[in-house]
Amino acid sequence: MSDLKIENLVKNFQGMDRPAVNNVNLDINSGQLVAFLGPSGCGKTTILKMITGLFQPDNGNITLDNESLLPIPTEKRGVVMVFQNYLLFPYMNVNENVGFALKMKGVNKSIIDERVKEMLDLVKLPDIGLRKPKQLSGGQQQRVALARALIASPRLLLLDEPLSNLDAHLRDEMRELILTIQQKLNVTTIFVTHDQEEAVLLADKIALIFDGELQNFTSPKNYYEKPKNIKAAKFFGGVNFINADIVDNKIQSEIGFCEYQGDNIRDLNKKLFLTIRPENIKISKNNEFDHNSYQGKITSVIFSGTHTRYKINVNNVHLECSLQSVGIDNMKEDDQIFVHLPKDKIWGMND
Amino acid sequence: MGGERLKIVLSLTPPLLIIITLFFGGIFYGFLQSLGYQPAIGKYELNFSAYYNVMFSERYAKLFWSGLALNLWVSFASTFLAAVFALFGALAIRKTFVGKTLCNFIYSLNLPMPHLVVAVGMIFVFSQSGLLARLAAQIGMISSPGDFPVLVRDKYGFGIILAYIWKEAAFFFIILMSVLQSLGENFEELAQSLGANRWQRFRYVILPLVMPNLFSASIIVFAFSFGAYEVPALLGVIYPQMLPVMAFEFFLNPDLNARSEGMALSIIIALIVMILVVFYFWLTQAKIRKD
Ligand SMILES: Nc1ncnc2c1ncn2[C@@H]1O[C@H](COP(=O)(O)OP(=O)(O)OP(=O)(O)O)[C@@H](O)[C@H]1O
Ligand SMILES: [Mg+2]
Numbered sequence: 343m344s345d346l347k348i349e350n351l352v353k354n355f356q357g358m359d360r361p362a363v364n365n366v367n368l369d370i371n372s373g374q375l376v377a378f379l380g381p382s383g384c385g386k387t388t389i390l391k392m393i394t395g396l397f398q399p400d401n402g403n404i405t406l407d408n409e410s411l412l413p414i415p416t417e418k419r420g421v422v423m424v425f426q427n428y429l430l431f432p433y434m435n436v437n438e439n440v441g442f443a444l445k446m447k448g449v450n451k452s453i454i455d456e457r458v459k460e461m462l463d464l465v466k467l468p469d470i471g472l473r474k475p476k477q478l479s480g481g482q483q484q485r486v487a488l489a490r491a492l493i494a495s496p497r498l499l500l501l502d503e504p505l506s507n508l509d510a511h512l513r514d515e516m517r518e519l520i521l522t523i524q525q526k527l528n529v530t531t532i533f534v535t536h537d538q539e540e541a542v543l544l545a546d547k548i549a550l551i552f553d554g555e556l557q558n559f560t561s562p563k564n565y566y567e568k569p570k571n572i573k574a575a576k577f578f579g580g581v582n583f584i585n586a587d588i589v590d591n592k593i594q595s596e597i598g599f600c601e602y603q604g605d606n607i608r609d610l611n612k613k614l615f616l617t618i619r620p621e622n623i624k625i626s627k628n629n630e631f632d633h634n635s636y637q638g639k640i641t642s643v644i645f646s647g648t649h650t651r652y653k654i655n656v657n658n659v660h661l662e663c664s665l666q667s668v669g670i671d672n673m674k675e676d677d678q679i680f681v682h683l684p685k686d687k688i689w690g691m692n693d
Numbered sequence: 694m695g696g697e698r699l700k701i702v703l704s705l706t707p708p709l710l711i712i713i714t715l716f717f718g719g720i721f722y723g724f725l726q727s728l729g730y731q732p733a734i735g736k737y738e739l740n741f742s743a744y745y746n747v748m749f750s751e752r753y754a755k756l757f758w759s760g761l762a763l764n765l766w767v768s769f770a771s772t773f774l775a776a777v778f779a780l781f782g783a784l785a786i787r788k789t790f791v792g793k794t795l796c797n798f799i800y801s802l803n804l805p806m807p808h809l810v811v812a813v814g815m816i817f818v819f820s821q822s823g824l825l826a827r828l829a830a831q832i833g834m835i836s837s838p839g840d841f842p843v844l845v846r847d848k849y850g851f852g853i854i855l856a857y858i859w860k861e862a863a864f865f866f867i868i869l870m871s872v873l874q875s876l877g878e879n880f881e882e883l884a885q886s887l888g889a890n891r892w893q894r895f896r897y898v899i900l901p902l903v904m905p906n907l908f909s910a911s912i913i914v915f916a917f918s919f920g921a922y923e924v925p926a927l928l929g930v931i932y933p934q935m936l937p938v939m940a941f942e943f944f945l946n947p948d949l950n951a952r953s954e955g956m957a958l959s960i961i962i963a964l965i966v967m968i969l970v971v972f973y974f975w976l977t978q979a980k981i982r983k984d
Contacts, residue, residue: 391882394882394885394886396882396885396886416882416885416886417885417886417887417888417889417890418888419886421886422886422887423882423883423886425879425882425883427879429879429880429883431880431898431901432902433901433902434901442884442887442889442897443887443888445897446884446887446888446889446890446893446897447888490887491887494887494888
């Protein structure tokens with residue numbers, strides 16, 4: 343199978359004052375579906391192009407199954423990239439497009455025909471083989487591009503923003519399809535996105551990249567509950583950040599002493615930040631909590647259907663809390679309340 | 694709606710009338726002449742004898758058919774070679790600074806250069822008394838300039854072909870550079886990631902992508918070189934003689950009867966070119982319909 347290892351990868355471009363890709367290290371296991379997530383210009387496509395061989399890295403190594411890819415030319419790597427804008431060959435019909443990779447290998451025509459049919463079935467597009475790309479919808483083009491990439495059984499499949507050109511409901515459908523196909527063929531897959539939700543819905547692991555630097559590489563769940571730094575937390579919708587110090591192995595924050603259970607306590611600096619998801623904060627008019635309970639004042643209440651969002655001022659630190667709208671006793675603006683940050687939900691970060 | 698359209702038609706009528714009168718009127722009168730209608734020398738009868746004379750009479754048939762063959766050869770060879778040179782040139786330097794500089798150079802220098810000037814340049818450089826011949830003799834590659842191969846005013850039209858390649862390759866080059874520019878490299882990169890090697894990327898990606906533009910440019914160039922007079926007049930030989938030159942010599946003939954033959958020949962050339970243009974429009978239309 344195909345384990346991908348990226349070591350100390352660096353790429354510089356002329357005219358940029360920082361490396362486009364800066365010392366990235368990643369270990370991707372065979373059969374995994376990994377997302378490269380980050381804002382526009384952070385270097386996602388550049389990394390993909392280095393994996394395919396369309397760009398040569400300035401430093402570092404990329405190995406697939408313990409064999410370096412760098413000396414191998416693109417066309418022999420068995421790494422197939424699906425570009426953001428599909429790029430179906432306009433002068434070929436769907437069958438010819440899908441069969442392209444096998445034709446390049448000199449495979450027998452009858453075998454190509456057979457495989458093309460299989461692939462079109464796989465992407466749930468039978469019976470359109472004779473159409474030209476112009477006669478297809480965006481979603482259909484995307485599927486044809488996927489079929490064309492998969493036909494030669496690539497060792498590694500790279501999808502550059504596979505969903506960003508589709509409208510909302512097509513996106514859901516396509517996401518499902520990618521997931522099913524990826525599981526069925528068990529092909530190691532990297533896809534690029536700048537949509538955090540998409541990454542969470544699809545990926546086994548997410549590589550978060552800012553300004554060419556890998557921030558974190560871990561499961562979607564960890565990004566919500568155990569972010570590595572404030573930037574990562576914010577990218578995943580984190581809003582609550584509290585300054586704190588470690589004093590005598592205890593955490594003393596700007597809103598008071600804080601009990602902490604996180605498994606990273608030893609890695610934390612003396613100065614740190616605490617964070618907690620809005621949905622994990624509890625509030626009450628009475629002090630009914632046995633630890634991490636702080637007094638505060640509600641500064642605003644925003645009802646948004648199933649949930650209600652409270653903004654609370656605790657010792658001049660602004661926290662947000664999101665509660666299910668049903669069954670909460672009515673707390674309103676300017677009420678004095680107690681805020682509870684459960685010790686198993688609060689998380690410390692260095693920066 | 695109907696009124697609008699009428700207005701447009703009415704406002705277009707005056708210029709259209711002028712164009713129709715001048716252009717088609719001229720052609721029509723020329724056509725009448727080719728049919729033998731020459732009031733100046735008292736001939737009013739219409740027949741096809743001028744056409745027959747040009748193509749089949751003992752006096753002209755050999756000249757006409759050899760000229761037609763030369764015309765086809767020169768136009769095909771120069772168009773094809775110019776396209777090939779331009780394609781490989783453009784592919785080789787499209788990503789370099791040289792490519793952009795060369796493009797600008799051709800835009801500003803070669804395109805406005807009259808064919809006449811290029812033809813004279815050819816004589817200077819390639820004829821047996823030209824620069825290359827003297828240089829070769831000087832450095833002892835040949836014993837005298839007269840041993841230099843006949844590349845200008847030769848019976849195979851090499852000089853003419855060279856001149857056309859020189860001019861037309863620049864035209865192709867500029868068209869190809871802009872097509873390649875607008876295509877970008879994405880298709881090639883994609884093909885490469887799908888396993889296509891260099892040759893396959895050329896054969897299955899670049900060529901089909903540039904072919905429509907290359908083809909229509911070829912038809913324009915072919916039609917032009919088929920009907921143009923000045924380059925073959927300067928660089929050609931007396932026999933075989935390209936058709937436009939032959940037509941022109943009919944007109945130079947003091948015998949007014951030769952007028953009809955000259956016109957008939959001109960109309961034949963125009964017809965061949967016109968068929969090509971119609972074919973060209975049909976092709977582009979077919980392409981638009983397909984898209
Ligand atoms: N061929 C190139 N030459 C010079 N600079 C480049 C080149 N390709 C990318 N860059 C620069 O490198 C940086 C990273 O680009 P990249 O395309 O990898 O971003 P990305 O994360 O894919 O962004 P997006 O989400 O917008 O596609 C950008 O600042 C870009 O301008
Ligand atoms: Mg990108």
